[in-house]
Amino acid sequence: MNRLVSFSLLSRVLHWLMAVMILGMLFIGVFMAASVGPDYHRLVTVHRPLGIAILVLAILRLANRLRSSVPPLPDDLPPLVKRAATASHILLYGLMIALPLVGWGMLSAGGFPIPLWGQSVLLPPILPHNPGLWSWLRSAHTILAFALFGLVLVHVGAALFHGIIRRDGVLRSMT
Amino acid sequence: MRVITQLRLCLSQDHSHRQRRTGRQFIPHKTGEYRKYFPIAPFAGNKSSLPGVLAEDNRIGPENMDQKPAGPSMLALRWLGVVAVPTALALAFLWAGGGFSPDRITQNRLMAELHNAGSYGHGFRRAHAKGVCVSGWFDASADATQLSQAAVFHERHVPVIGRFALAVGQPYAPDSATTVRSMALRLMPPDAPEWRTGMNDPPVLPLRDARDASDFFASQQIDPATGKPDPARTKAFGVTHPWLKPAAEENARRFISSGFADDTFHSLDSFILVAADGRKTAVRWAMMPMEPAMPSNGKAGDHEFLFRKLISDIHDHPLQWHLVMTVAGAHDVINDPSQIWAQDDQTIDAGTLTLNAIESEDGGPCTDITFDPLVLPPGIQPSDDPILQVRSAAYMRSFLRRSGEKRGPSAVTPNLIQASSEGKKP
Numbered sequence: 001m002n003r004l005v006s007f008s009l010l011s012r013v014l015h016w017l018m019a020v021m022i023l024g025m026l027f028i029g030v031f032m033a034a035s036v037g038p039d040y041h042r043l044v045t046v047h048r049p050l051g052i053a054i055l056v057l058a059i060l061r062l063a064n065r066l067r068s069s070v071p072p073l074p075d076d077l078p079p080l081v082k083r084a085a086t087a088s089h090i091l092l093y094g095l096m097i098a099l100p101l102v103g104w105g106m107l108s109a110g111g112f113p114i115p116l117w118g119q120s121v122l123l124p125p126i127l128p129h130n131p132g133l134w135s136w137l138r139s140a141h142t143i144l145a146f147a148l149f150g151l152v153l154v155h156v157g158a159a160l161f162h163g164i165i166r167r168d169g170v171l172r173s174m175t
Numbered sequence: 176m177r178v179i180t181q182l183r184l185c186l187s188q189d190h191s192h193r194q195r196r197t198g199r200q201f202i203p204h205k206t207g208e209y210r211k212y213f214p215i216a217p218f219a220g221n222k223s224s225l226p227g228v229l230a231e232d233n234r235i236g237p238e239n240m241d242q243k244p245a246g247p248s249m250l251a252l253r254w255l256g257v258v259a260v261p262t263a264l265a266l267a268f269l270w271a272g273g274g275f276s277p278d279r280i281t282q283n284r285l286m287a288e289l290h291n292a293g294s295y296g297h298g299f300r301r302a303h304a305k306g307v308c309v310s311g312w313f314d315a316s317a318d319a320t321q322l323s324q325a326a327v328f329h330e331r332h333v334p335v336i337g338r339f340a341l342a343v344g345q346p347y348a349p350d351s352a353t354t355v356r357s358m359a360l361r362l363m364p365p366d367a368p369e370w371r372t373g374m375n376d377p378p379v380l381p382l383r384d385a386r387d388a389s390d391f392f393a394s395q396q397i398d399p400a401t402g403k404p405d406p407a408r409t410k411a412f413g414v415t416h417p418w419l420k421p422a423a424e425e426n427a428r429r430f431i432s433s434g435f436a437d438d439t440f441h442s443l444d445s446f447i448l449v450a451a452d453g454r455k456t457a458v459r460w461a462m463m464p465m466e467p468a469m470p471s472n473g474k475a476g477d478h479e480f481l482f483r484k485l486i487s488d489i490h491d492h493p494l495q496w497h498l499v500m501t502v503a504g505a506h507d508v509i510n511d512p513s514q515i516w517a518q519d520d521q522t523i524d525a526g527t528l529t530l531n532a533i534e535s536e537d538g539g540p541c542t543d544i545t546f547d548p549l550v551l552p553p554g555i556q557p558s559d560d561p562i563l564q565v566r567s568a569a570y571m572r573s574f575l576r577r578s579g580e581k582r583g584p585s586a587v588t589p590n591l592i593q594a595s596s597e598g599k600k601p
Contacts, residue, residue: 023264027271034273034281036385037564041549041557044567110574111544113368119553122368131543135579149268153261160257 055100106137282572288392294344298582306340308539311530319525323448325554326367359546374440457503486595
């Protein structure tokens with residue numbers, strides 16, 4: 001049987017493109033939420049379209065992942081670790097999709113216009129104008145963002161563990 | 176990617192060297208490689224295979240012994256490689272969130288300063304807490320169309336939801352003639368993005384940037400002994416911020432009108448109007464009342480005299496203002512709201528605001544809106560004025576806080592609206 005040693009080129013391009021976008025997004029988010037200027041507005045203006053781009057790419061990527069085969073994890077990884085790896089990847093996909101949706105939903109609930117880029121193109125609201133909901137979703141947005149960042153750190157740590165401690169080809173399959 | 180590959184190649188040299196020597200394929204669990212990164216091989220999935228692994232390891236013992244001198248330090252270096260990147264990312268994240276910048280002015284810091292300055296909270300706006308909802312429409316004069324492509328400057332009868340308020344942190348504070356009054360508007364052309372604006376009655380803002388704002392809020396901290404800000408701190412703010420003196424003096428000299436209906440409300444911050452051909456014009460704007468401005472005759476006995484008068488006025492007849500754009504002259508400072516502009520600047524009457532309905536904030540249409548001055552339609556852009564961003568960020572944070580809190584009744588209740596309008600309307 002021919003075992004895949006590497007993810008497809010499309011998977012790898014999507015992975016590294018999104019890695020940069022998601023990390024950039026998390027840093028922009030945490031910075032702007034703890035800032036009142038001078039770049040606050042510019043960052044908010046970048047944060048919205050970048051979030052939507054991540055949402056679109058994440059859905060594309062999920063579709064690509066579901067219809068393509070991927071290199072298996074090394075046989076000698078204990079089942080528990082394999083399960084943890086699978087669970088962490090499901091969570092990563094979930095958060096990549098949930099965070100932009102929560103952001104979009106929270107702006108809708110807050111009654112804000114949601115300009116995509118510039119001021120002319122607005123996204124339609126996806127939830128009714130409701131300040132209680134806005135407050136709840138705004139807090140959820142923060143908590144989920146911290147969860148995603150924590151998961152990214154674990155993901156990076158695990159990748160490096162595979163790459164420079166175990167050297168089992170797992171990191172190479174994505175590079 | 177290349178860096179990671181190189182790092183891996185570099186770090187794996189000892190192993191490829193052995194592979195060449197022994198000619199055996201490198202299989203971690205077969206060679207006892209685990210022992211190099213885990214002393215007791217916790218990753219060995221099948222426990223029954225553990226003795227086998229160890230046995231095999233013993234078999235190749237001499238080879239492992241050869242490498243022992245380089246082993247532990249190399250392993251430490253490799254573990255360092257694993258730990259360093261996530262640690263660096265975590266530290267950078269902490270930095271971005273202000274974790275290493277105690278002096279940074281954050282949204283939460285401004286909220287805390289407002290709280291210490293006596294802001295009430297409990298579901299109310301952190302500043303401008305006492306208010307009332309109004310509604311009506313805006314009719315463009317078409318005179319501003321040459322400066323801005325914004326729909327509001329072209330269309331007639333653009334629906335408006337607004338709010339009149341006092342610039343206080345306490346929603347139940349008694350009305351005072353000299354308290355700063357504000358008019359906030361949400362203009363909603365049916366076929367174009369909305370425009371929100373918050374205006375105040377002083378002509379300039381004695382604050383230049385986020386630092387000034389933070390220093391000012393801090394200087395207004397309530398002294399527990401008196402229940403009021405310490406006058407010494409207020410004075411010290413003036414002394415340490417001499418560049419704000421002209422603005423403070425200008426505001427102290429301002430005409431205090433009899434109420435909201437005959438008051439002038441200023442944008443304070445500058446904005447950039449963008450015409451259809453891309454031409455940009457820096458402006459400030461003001462709502463100039465059509466009512467003749469009468470001097471205040473403050474009724475100290477009535478806690479709600481300003482709002483009572485507004486209710487009575489608006490039920491008596493629709494209240495109107497002209498939206499007057501002041502075009503920045505050659506010497507006007509665009510990015511500093513504390514700077515007074517020249518008196519002979521060109522002005523343009525952009526249209527007429529008509530307000531004909533008033534409602535309590537309890538259930539009123541303005542309660543759930545934050546009048547973020549950076550919610551702008553195409554044709555109006557923010558200037559470089561730093562206070563605009565301070566306002567946008569702080570209003571958003573205030574909106575988040577109050578939306579998650581249980582709210583008591585407003586000072587201007589539906590009953591007050593009813594009582595103050597009796598006899599004015601059938």
